[in-house]
Structures are given as structure tokens and as C-alpha cells.
Amino acid sequence: MTPMQTVTTDDGGRIEFERHGSGPPLILLHGGMAPPEYWTPVIPHFEEYASIVPQRPGFGTCLDDPADTTAADVLDREVRYVRNLIDAVEGDPVVFGHSYGALTAIEAATGADVAAVVAYEPAVLPEDYRETAALADRMAALIEDGRRHEAVKRYVERVLHPDGIDDLDAWLADWPVWPDCVALAEEVVRMNRAVERYRLPDRLAVDAPVLVSSGTNGPDFLRQSARSVHDVLPHSRFVEFDGVGHGGPGNAPEVIAAEVETFLRNHS
Known part of the structure; x- marks a missing residue:
């Protein structure tokens, strides 16, 4: 088991993460109920990167009392956490998020220097579904x-x-x-309430290139939302993987990693 590493932010907060390998930083953000181990089958496909896997705040670490956190604070809390992690690593990282982690990755990239963002089925609800x-x-x-x-x-x-x-x-x-x-x-519950309250803006101000993707076997509302997120990003590519569900990166790592690698090479 890889030991957790810790960095302290300027405001005294703690960021705990696992680091695998060496190279340019690749921050991997897990989704709703997936643990950091979700990325275990993915990491071997990015051997040329230093894969950085944080523990989401409130999901096992970081918060003194998670019960004090309201739904309104949840997304802001995690965006700040990711931005602090981006500042703590050496160089501009690639940020790869799944589901709720994908939404966090995109929001964090609107206020931080990143090399690229990869977002698999970001947790955004279409208005009719909401x-x-x-x-x-x-x-x-x-x-x-x-x-x-x-x-x-x-x-x-x-x-x-x-x-x-x-x-x-x-x-x-x-x-x-x-x-x-x-x-x-x-x-x-707090995470889901934050997702239900989130409204996709007319434009997401992410300067870095973004790969947005979904799977044909995933929930229809997330497939629809993935396309909507792609539409409001200024530098985005959209890919849909045939026969892949919402678990995407963890369930089909070889297929998805190959597409991500091509995207990153083309935007290096």
C-alpha cells in the first residue's frame, strides 16, 4: 500500500494524497462514492506521469467535523482543495476527474494553472432531469x-x-x-444536494484544453450533460466510448487511457 503524503496549505489546511511514479503531475479525482482505489487500474496506463491521488475532503480525511459542512459548501470546499493541491505540485498538472470529481476538476481549472483537464461524465444535471x-x-x-x-x-x-x-x-x-x-x-446526501443546485453557466472560463467524455452505457442524463459541458468550454473535445458505462475509467482503463494519451500528446 502506498503511504499517504501530506502538504500544508497557506491557511493551515492539510492535503493528503498518494503519489505513484515520477514525471509531469497527473491529479486523479475520484467520484461520488468511489474510493481513491478507483484509480488503481488506471495508474499503470500513465507510467510517464506522477499520478497524484488525493482523498476527497469529508470522505475519510481533511475535515475536523464533516457534519458541519452544508450542501452549499460542498463543491466550493472541494474546488478549493483541488486548487491548493494544484499549487502544491511542481509544474502545471493534468487534472483527470470522474463523475463528481470531473465537475470538481473543471470548476477548479477556472481559477488555476493546469496543463489540461480530462472529465469523464461530469456530475451535472440537465434542467429537465433536475x-x-x-x-x-x-x-x-x-x-x-x-x-x-x-x-x-x-x-x-x-x-x-x-x-x-x-x-x-x-x-x-x-x-x-x-x-x-x-x-x-x-x-x-450533501454531495447530491450540491449537484442538484449546480447550474451550468453559459461559458466555463477554462483556458486549458479539456477532454470531455462519456460512455454509451452510462446514464442518459449524464451523457446529455457531458455534451452540454463540452458545448460551454472554449477549448474542448468530446468523445463517447461505445459499450462503456458510468464507471468508465476504472472499468475500461486501457481504452480510455489510450484516448487520453492521444489528446494530451496533441495538446502538449
Whole structure:
């Protein structure tokens, strides 16, 4: 197991991350309920980079009391965290985010010097979908009723398996991070509420080149949003991977890494 490294920001905050290899920095931001280990199958495909994998604040580290963090603070908190990490590494990094990490990567890049951004299915809701989503409220009601497992299960159903799955309970029982996800139920609610409140602007002021991508087997609303994010970026390329779902980078690392490598070579 790679030991966690820590840097201290100018305001006294702590940033904890794993560093793999050497070379130009590649910051990997995991998504909603995926742990940092999500990137384990991805890292070997970027051997020429120093892969930097932070632990998201509130998901195991960094916060003194995550319960004090409101939904309105969640995205701002993580954007500041990523910008501080960008400042702490040597050189302008490539920032590669998945799902909620992809949204964070793009927002962080609007106020930081980065070489490029890679965003796989950023967690942005289309306006028509937002009106009926209300996932945060439904999860919060289940938690208040003492049904924490059911609350997090709703998230898995809506995001990871939107087309259904034969035996979800069996799938969850085999999912290594499931107990940790249940323990973080309140944080998942705050994250979802932040996503539901986020409004995609008419233009995202990211000067660096951005690769936005999705998979044909992912949730339709995220595929739609990925294209919408691409449309409001000034220097963006959009790619859709056939037969790949929302788990994209972790589930099909060779295919996606090859496209990312080509994109980065063309914009080096």
C-alpha cells in the first residue's frame, strides 16, 4: 500500500494524497462514492506521469467535523482543495476527474494553472432531469427514518445501475466499498444536494484544453450533460466510448487511457 503524503496549505489546511511514479503531475479525482482505489487500474496506463491521488475532503480525511459542512459548501470546499493541491505540485498538472470529481476538476481549472483537464461524465444535471431528481431529499428522508442502507442504495440505483440489475443486494454484498459508503450516507446526501443546485453557466472560463467524455452505457442524463459541458468550454473535445458505462475509467482503463494519451500528446 502506498503511504499517504501530506502538504500544508497557506491557511493551515492539510492535503493528503498518494503519489505513484515520477514525471509531469497527473491529479486523479475520484467520484461520488468511489474510493481513491478507483484509480488503481488506471495508474499503470500513465507510467510517464506522477499520478497524484488525493482523498476527497469529508470522505475519510481533511475535515475536523464533516457534519458541519452544508450542501452549499460542498463543491466550493472541494474546488478549493483541488486548487491548493494544484499549487502544491511542481509544474502545471493534468487534472483527470470522474463523475463528481470531473465537475470538481473543471470548476477548479477556472481559477488555476493546469496543463489540461480530462472529465469523464461530469456530475451535472440537465434542467429537465433536475426537476424530477430530488435524490438528496429522498435519501435524507430514508436516513431520518433510520434506513441508511436503503438511502445509499437509492444512489447506486440511480447513478451506477440506472438500467436496473438482476440482484442489486448481491452486487452490493460483493462491492468492497459498500460498508464505507453506508457510513458516509450524510456526506453523499450533501454531495447530491450540491449537484442538484449546480447550474451550468453559459461559458466555463477554462483556458486549458479539456477532454470531455462519456460512455454509451452510462446514464442518459449524464451523457446529455457531458455534451452540454463540452458545448460551454472554449477549448474542448468530446468523445463517447461505445459499450462503456458510468464507471468508465476504472472499468475500461486501457481504452480510455489510450484516448487520453492521444489528446494530451496533441495538446502538449
